[in-house]
Amino acid sequence: MGFLVFLTLLILGYLFGRLAESRHYKSIIEREDALRSLPLVPIRIPPPELMKHESQLVTGSVVISVDYFKTVAASLRQLIGGRVGAYETLIDRARREALLRMQEEANALGADAVYNIKYETSRIGDNAGKGLGSVEVLAYGTALIPSASK
């Protein structure tokens, strides 16, 4: 009985997890292409040509949950070692999504660029200790907006 529950959760986790992941990646790639002309740079000092711009904090945050299949795959990985592919895609999606949301905010403000970009990652949820948790990624930076007086 316990084994059947496990198998059902595993299959559901795999099917829905894969569906969500491939959809998400498709959307990420499309939006990255659309916002490609809004440069994102990690440098701490604004470039000289944009020194006259006004600056404003922009943030993007996302929370993504692990699915059951990923948890089991990761716990198997724990025994064997190597790259935890299941979690790599999860973190990759979360980072890119957070950056995109920040970029979308900057775009809405009419920014020319975002500089001094930083990431924060944290895990969420009481079950995180058992491997079933969510991950939060926060991306923030300083948007450079052309000043109105100019």
Place this chain on the structure above:
Amino acid sequence: MSFPNENPKLPENINNSYESPLVDFLSMAAVLLGVILILTFAIGWSASWVGPQIPRNWEPDISLADTGLSEEDLRIEAYLQNLLMQLTARDISAQDTPSGDTNAEPIAFTLHYLPEVDVANAFATAGGNIHVTAGLLRAVESENGLAMVLAHEYAHIELRHPAILMLEQLGHTLLYAFLGLGDNGAGAFAQSTGMTTLMSFSRDMERAADLRASDLLTAHYGHTAGASELFRHLLEEDEVEEGRATSSWGLWQSHPDTQERIERLESSYDYRHKKGGEADALRSLPDWLITTLELNSSE
């Protein structure tokens, strides 16, 4: 330093693995199952080897018997103890004891009668304890049928099965403790694989005990007629409770298939050829026992 006009398009699959998660998962699961299978077999084999080497007095005395038996129940318990003593007495000199030790002393056992239990069952526990339920006494039709069950449990004790089982459980528990697997996810998957493997050892033990028991019966009665009575009863019960017989998967069971056990017993030479040629070879259960059981069941 020039400021970029746009973000570069980076190649995919730098920060995420390219391989299919399903292939990745299945290959990892196969490795884990292989390891578990090998280790569980190793545990099973070493337990079957180490178990019989352990001195009998090291075994803990485990019994589930009630203490406050009535006078009637004590009489039944004494009858069972006596019957099994008779069964095994003839065999003391037997050369075919598993150890091959001809000077082997008779193995001490204690019979416990469980008057409150209506399910037909008998089991042996560590420390030479044999338990027989009231339901079992009602399920068998002759002394021979009862003797078969008692001899079967005695064989478990003689063959050191309680000790072997305890070692298997210990090994199993240690294995999962070392692997650090919990009860969820991959741990549950691995544990059920391990248990399924151990079940095959358990079925082998039951077969060995059946075989030994029929030898004891032959030594005492000269034949094994009536030996399959309990199994026939169990089979009938299964048929009444429809679905139970069909839902039992051979691989997951601790005991061999009941039908298989009946066939094995009834096809033996001793079952078909009653030595001495008595027409009515089955000994009936004592009248007082039948009366007591009937009285108690009608209560």
